[in-house]
Amino acid sequence: MKDQLRQAISTALQQCYASGVLSSGELPAEIQLEVPKNPDHGDFATNLAMTMAKAERKAPRQIAEALVAALQGNPLCEKIEIAGPGFINFRLAPNCWYGVLDQVMQAGDAYGRSQVGAGTKIQVEFVSANPTGPLHIGHGRGAAVGDAVAAVLEAAGFDVQREYYVNDAGNQVKTLGLSILLRLRELQGETIDFPEDGYQAEYIRELAAKYLDAEGDLRGLAEEEAIERCARFGVARVLEWIAADLKAFGIGFDNWYSEKSLYDRAMVDMELAKLKEKGLTFEQEGALWLRTTDYGDDKDRVLIKSDGSSTYFASDVAYHMEKFDRGFDRVIDVWGADHHGYIPRMKAMLSGLGHPPEDLEVLLIQMVNLLRDGVPFTMGKRSGNFITLREVIDEVGSDACRYFFLMRRCDSQLDFDLELAKQQSSDNPVYYVQYAHARVCSINRNAAEAGVAQPDPAQVDCSKLQLDEELALAKQLARLPEAIVGAALNYEPHRVVFYLQELAAQFHSYYNRHRVLVDDPAATQARLYLVNCVRIVFANALRILGVSAPEKM
RNA sequence: GCGCCAGUAGCUCAGAUGGAUAGAGCAACGGACUUCUAAUCCGUAGGCCGAGGGUUCGAAUCCUUCCUGGCGCGCCA
Structure with missing residues (x-):
């Protein structure tokens, strides 16, 4: 509808040039058509006459009159008026709108879809919570937003893949393994000294008990081997929980991408080698650095620590390089806002490799402040005092929960009062x-x-x-x-x-x-x-x- | 100290890429169920768009300087 009108205006404009009523001959880059707030101003309005005023060296209203004259008699329009400083207001004939009904009915489920994306391959990576504990409410917000972003992109004609990045390598997994092992020994009657930085929450005991049930005793194994087994077991179980919670939330992924698999396939080394070859890295104090300051970051960043182990950033770099290797034209990451400091280094890495930084779009999901009866909850995986996404879904319902998360733009903080959300259920x-x-x-x-x-x-x-x-x-x-x-x-x-x-x-x-x-x-x-x-x-x-x-x- | 996000009605938030008289929901007040579902509707009231300056025909929107709140600034993940 809008496009038809735009076309008509464009034709009228050319007529004006042909007849010499208007002289600049410059076609505006874009004919802006908006739906006026005030319905008295018609169905559509354009500011064209005002934006053309400079090039035409004429008063906006004069230009508008010329355009309106050229548009007279167009069957699309019932009424065309010039108003205010030079707006042209269009009221369309009712017949145009009845045609919309036929379009809706004919398209059915497909109505609303378009081809704007033209099949551009785009990946949305979201949630990607560490597999060390159940999803909490903040992950829920990221999940709802990520899934909806993917869905609108699909509807707009993009070729979308939904991916979950599983951080199944690194220290947090070791900590998980150790935490489970210690609880397991506790279950077997040993007195243990549980470290402060271990995972304190109750589900660790649950995992320990399950391990004993399923896998049996660990006594006699070397400490490291025991931790490793517990870690693998824990990650697998927690991922099952996460997948089940997401399913209950109506969310599914096309791909679960393992961080560990990057190392297993030596992808990290390979991708880092490419960076070295391009001269983007340097060594200092026994560590390997990426020179991100060349591309706008405040500091250079360590890839390989002086003890030879790699940083989280290293695998993240490899992971994102590999995304583009997989053929995505554009990559979207949905992160918690507390990770915003990572954006410059990721974009710097892309720039260094010759990608325009816009190929990576990071959506920052602001914090969810969880309240119960107006009293804020402090959340922290290690303290164990947190509300899981599952609990909220059970209490509030998936529909209400998702809608609640999607009602606000994701870059403003959200107060989520559980009692209020429950009350609001009616x-x-x-x-x-x-x-x-x-x-x-x-x-x-x-x-x-x-x-x-x-x-x-x-x-x-x-x-x-x-x-x-x-x-x-x-x-x-x-x-x-x-x-x-x-x-x-x-x-x-x-x-x-x-x-x-x-x-x-x-x-x-x-x-x-x-x-x-x-x-x-x-x-x-x-x-x-x-x-x-x-x-x-x-x-x-x-x-x-x-x-x-x-x-x- | 530096950076990112936010600041709009009593509360929670929109404001469609700079347009005409700044809008919803909740809360408040007054009305509407013998009629397709009252989880609804109709009406009233409520504003220095955080503050100052700038850009132009025109600013909640863009630039700049402040103020307030939140979050970041590791060879942690």
């Missing part, structure tokens, strides 16, 4: 949208019961839809594709949430004011047609957010 915003969907389904059930058939798209008389609310609904339906594209290109899934809130508000208002099933059969058919288009849009947008669209509530 008037949580998610139900507002879901209820609207359920209401359409209810209308359909009533129609079926009354023997009213679903409308045949070929025969519906949309001119029966003359109410302001009906046209407004059709206009809102027309905006779904651009809402999704906007969310995708900006990595801002919350835009889809706000789109849904608006559509739901319009629908509820319409529902309260007018009946769908009325005496006039033609009007009933047209309204059924309309509300079922609304239903399709609710379902499609909710699906993107990973929230269910119930038929009954």
